[in-house]
Amino acid sequence: MTEKIKLALALLLVAAGLGAFYLLAEHAMVLRVLAVLVGIGAAVAIMLTTSMGQAAFAFSREALAEARKVVWPTRKETIQTTAAVFALVVVMGIFLWIVDAALLWGVQFLMGRS
Template sequence: MNAKAEAGATGLDTAKLAAAAVLLVAGIYGFYYFAAYSTLLRVGGLLAISAVAAAVALQTEQGRRLWQFTGNARTEVRKVVWPTRQETLQTTLVVIVMVLILGIVLWLFDTILMAILRFLTGQGG
């Protein structure tokens, strides 16, 4: 029975998603079609049409799952223990110092290998 319920909802969900896509395309077309009007009005209209399209898309099973995922992600972000300002600055300083040291080491290797190559090929003067 569950498979039948999902199969019935899939056709309606597809129609809703198609309607949302048509709304978005119409909104984008309208944005460029009414180029003579104020940009503020066109952007407002495009945002309004996009909001309606998003509302239609969220009425589908995929939309509900996306909304649930977003809520779960927000809950998980709240559980994160964020580093303090001092920890962030110290970590950033360590990264910068290590990048500089590695850059100098690679530059030295490059210089030494180039000197050896010039010596072996006799192109170094």
């Protein structure tokens, strides 16, 4: 039960931060953004005291560890892959244009307009 109360409180804090953003419309943008960040920060602090929040934090930490293990492509590989994709798009575009023109001609022929 306390978990649900904490989650509801966290949601209310985020809503309060967003509400403050709009209520402070005539103030400086820095103050408005700070209100949102304070609301989100307080919500995160409360979320970390729940089991769901701790699980989400552990998941994000594991996801970052896995992202560090990824072997990212080199610049050369990226350019080659992009060029191959671009060439395939051009070839498929021309092919579909030819098919469309043939179908248009066929329909016009069948309707007796050619």
